[in-house]
Amino acid sequence: xxxxxxxxxxxxxxxxRDKKLLFGLIIVPLVLYPAMGKLMQVGxxxxxxxxxxxxANFDDxxxxxxxxxxxxxxxxxxxxxxxxxxxxxxxxxxxKKNQNVLVVIPRNFSExxxxxxxxxxxxxxxxxxxxxxxxxxxxEGRINAVIAVLSEQIARIKIQKLxxxxxxxxxxxxxAESMSYLKNKIIPISPxxxxxxxxxxxxxxxxxxxxxxxxxxxxxAGAIAAEKExxxxxxxxxxxxxxxxxxxxxxxxxxxxxxxxxxxxMIGMRSYLGSLGVQSxxxxxxxxxxxxxxxxxxxxxxxxxxxxxxxxxxxxxxxFAQDVQSANTxxxxxxxxxxxxxxxxxxxxxxxxxxxxxxxxxxxxxxxxIAAYQYMFSGNYTGMLTSIAYLAVLxxxxxxxxxxxxxTEKVLTAKIGWGRKS
Amino acid sequence: xxxxxxxxxxxxxxxxKALKGISFEINEGEIFGLIGPNGAGKSTTLKILSTLLAPTxxxxxxxxxDVVKEAPRIRELISYLxxxxxxxxxxxxREYLEFMAKLYAKNERDATKMIKLGVKLSGLRDxxxxxxxxxxxxxxxxxxxxxxxxxxxxxxxxxxxxxGLDIINAYTIRKTIREFARNEGVTFLLSSHNMLEVEFLCxxxxxxxSGRIIDIGTPRELKERYDAENxxxxxxRAVGAGGGHYE
Numbered sequence: 001x002x003x004x005x006x007x008x009x010x011x012x013x014x015x016x017r018d019k020k021l022l023f024g025l026i027i028v029p030l031v032l033y034p035a036m037g038k039l040m041q042v043g044x045x046x047x048x049x050x051x052x053x054x055x056a057n058f059d060d061x062x063x064x065x066x067x068x069x070x071x072x073x074x075x076x077x078x079x080x081x082x083x084x085x086x087x088x089x090x091x092x093x094x095x096k097k098n099q100n101v102l103v104v105i106p107r108n109f110s111e112x113x114x115x116x117x118x119x120x121x122x123x124x125x126x127x128x129x130x131x132x133x134x135x136x137x138x139x140e141g142r143i144n145a146v147i148a149v150l151s152e153q154i155a156r157i158k159i160q161k162l163x164x165x166x167x168x169x170x171x172x173x174x175x176a177e178s179m180s181y182l183k184n185k186i187i188p189i190s191p192x193x194x195x196x197x198x199x200x201x202x203x204x205x206x207x208x209x210x211x212x213x214x215x216x217x218x219x220x221a222g223a224i225a226a227e228k229e230x231x232x233x234x235x236x237x238x239x240x241x242x243x244x245x246x247x248x249x250x251x252x253x254x255x256x257x258x259x260x261x262x263x264x265x266m267i268g269m270r271s272y273l274g275s276l277g278v279q280s281x282x283x284x285x286x287x288x289x290x291x292x293x294x295x296x297x298x299x300x301x302x303x304x305x306x307x308x309x310x311x312x313x314x315x316x317x318x319x320f321a322q323d324v325q326s327a328n329t330x331x332x333x334x335x336x337x338x339x340x341x342x343x344x345x346x347x348x349x350x351x352x353x354x355x356x357x358x359x360x361x362x363x364x365x366x367x368x369x370i371a372a373y374q375y376m377f378s379g380n381y382t383g384m385l386t387s388i389a390y391l392a393v394l395x396x397x398x399x400x401x402x403x404x405x406x407x408t409e410k411v412l413t414a415k416i417g418w419g420r421k422s
Numbered sequence: 423x424x425x426x427x428x429x430x431x432x433x434x435x436x437x438x439k440a441l442k443g444i445s446f447e448i449n450e451g452e453i454f455g456l457i458g459p460n461g462a463g464k465s466t467t468l469k470i471l472s473t474l475l476a477p478t479x480x481x482x483x484x485x486x487x488d489v490v491k492e493a494p495r496i497r498e499l500i501s502y503l504x505x506x507x508x509x510x511x512x513x514x515x516r517e518y519l520e521f522m523a524k525l526y527a528k529n530e531r532d533a534t535k536m537i538k539l540g541v542k543l544s545g546l547r548d549x550x551x552x553x554x555x556x557x558x559x560x561x562x563x564x565x566x567x568x569x570x571x572x573x574x575x576x577x578x579x580x581x582x583x584x585x586g587l588d589i590i591n592a593y594t595i596r597k598t599i600r601e602f603a604r605n606e607g608v609t610f611l612l613s614s615h616n617m618l619e620v621e622f623l624c625x626x627x628x629x630x631x632s633g634r635i636i637d638i639g640t641p642r643e644l645k646e647r648y649d650a651e652n653x654x655x656x657x658x659r660a661v662g663a664g665g666g667h668y669e
Contacts, residue, residue, distance in 0.1 A: 001524065003525055006521065006524045006525060007525075013512070014512045014513065017512035017553075018512055230508040230509075230510070231506050231507050231508040232507070232510060234469075234472075234504040234507065235502065235503075235504060238474060238500065238501075238502040239497065239525050239526075240494070240498040240526060241525055409474060409475045412474060412475070413475075
């Protein structure tokens with residue numbers, strides 16, 4: 001086995017056995033995120049289950065009874081009729097019977113409808129605790145839908161009585177048919193659904209890139225700072241191994257661990273977001289956004305170069321720190337402000353930004369993975385190749401600087417005072 | 423050819439002059455000690471010879487190779503034990519020795535031999551299979567010394583090998599060094615501010631103070647030259663420090 005692999009293997013072994021790292025990077029995303037998502041889902045499913053509705057009917061006309069019957073026939077709704085002398089008494093009784101919602105049909109309900117006046121139905125959500133009340137809001141929504149159907153039905157009957165043959169044309173004189181136009185193609189899907197699908201993609205990727213960059217940078221910085229903190233650096237530097245091999249093995253070891261962690265976060269986040277969002281059932285390929293193998297290779301190259309840049313920058317910064325904690329501080333204070341501007345691309349495309357802001361963003365290496373992601377779907381390979389060229393130059397420069405610093409005594413003597421005199 | 427040849431070596435840390443032009447030679451197979459108080463320049467000298475620091479002036483050679491121009495070659499010849507050193511906490515003692523042996527050995531057979539020697543030199547037995555994070559200071563130091571010696575370097579550079587250890591651990595470490603030097607013929611350069619340790623181990627010693635070498639000789643020569651009973655007295659007389667007197 002070459003020196004490089006012996007050292008990279010040691011690096012990974014050392015990181016994998018670090019319980020704090022293992023918990024933060026693998027257990028949390030793989031177990032806690034999906035668990036949180038599952039809990040939310042359970043709450044939602046419970047709320048979407050059977051709705052218990054209490055009805056207090058103070059109306060003695062026919063329309064009040066029609067409403068009661070419609071609710072009784074509505075799916076997933078259990079109706080309990082309450083006989084009470086007042087609304088307050090009805091609420092007390094409904095609360096006692098563990099009902100979620102009380103529907104009050106007032107005395108003049110049928111009369112108002114007969115006289116062509118708007119009739120009112122009162123809905124009371126009954127809260128038994130101060131938790132989020134998801135169930136109450138879902139129940140209210142369901143009853144509102146039932147009442148909307150009933151309203152329309154009553155309106156239709158009334159219009160028919162006036163001698164109109166097609167009440168639908170009078171009720172809905174204008175109907176909109178929503179379609180989208182994307183990449184020179186008409187797609188029979190409404191723009192809100194298309195933008196929802198695009199938004200979910202444009203939010204997930206920046207978060208994953210951001211996590212990946214910060215996690216790997218922190219790990220690389222930690223790997224160098226730990227050598228100083230645990231007093232192993234001097235021994236390491238006197239071993240018969242090239243300094244470039246030491247740097248390369250540390251980068252490889254942490255990058256591999258970083259990728260495992262990023263994968264864990266990706267799976268965890270997807271599971272969490274997936275359980276929250278309502279699945280539209282529409283994929284990017286339904287929208288005509290196909291990824292070609294060439295596009296995927298170029299995108300992977302952009303990600304790889306961004307990680308190499310971020311790792312070597314973190315290693316340079318860590319050289320100035322004396323321990324893991326100060327290395328994390330110094331890396332966060334440099335990498336986070338650099339990685340943050342890329343979040344603008346969650347809300348807009350690069351092409352839509354003013355020229356100055358666009359170039360300022362493109363100067364930031366962490367913008368390129370997200371820009372490349374947009375390029376990949378639009379098939380803009382020139383844009384991706386430009387990103388690759390720019391990142392390759394930056395990564396080579398930072399790698400060279402790291403290797404240079406490692407071959408001098410600065411790796412031992414450089415330090416930041418943090419305002420204190422040593 | 424001397425094992426180590428140092429000529430007018432200088433080192434500045436900014437305005438502080440840590441070494442002000444020191445010269446000495448070490449013969450092959452010799453145990454050579456640098457003795458002096460804290461801040462005298464012992465560790466700086468050792469770090470320059472270990473290729474960790476670059477000298478500001480002068481030059482140093484190890485077995486005819488320049489420590490600055492031929493640093494990678496020097497690293498193949500030496501083994502350095504820093505004064506304050508640790509091992510990778512998440513590895514077991516045995517894994518640490520295996521990792522180091524693989525970097526020095528040319529093939530699997532050599533690596534196995536090195537590990538076997540390392541296991542013997544450390545004296546840690548079953549504890550070698552425990553994580554380094556569970557070791558006491560003395561155990562870690564024994565593991566590190568075993569690591570430094572198991573590769574049978576041409577020159578072993580040991581900075582305060584038994585510093586901060588209790589009597590039993592310090593004695594074991596000194597004994598290991600002496601026996602290893604006798605059996606393997608390895609050249610040793612060690613630093614210490616423990617004069618008894620140096621007298622016990624070294625064939626020749628250099629007295630160093632404030633970045634300058636004051637005198638060099640065998641412990642016996644130095645004691646005779648300064649009419650002293652031990653190296654401690656030699657050092658005090660050599661630097662001209664009488665100190666307080668109480669009777």
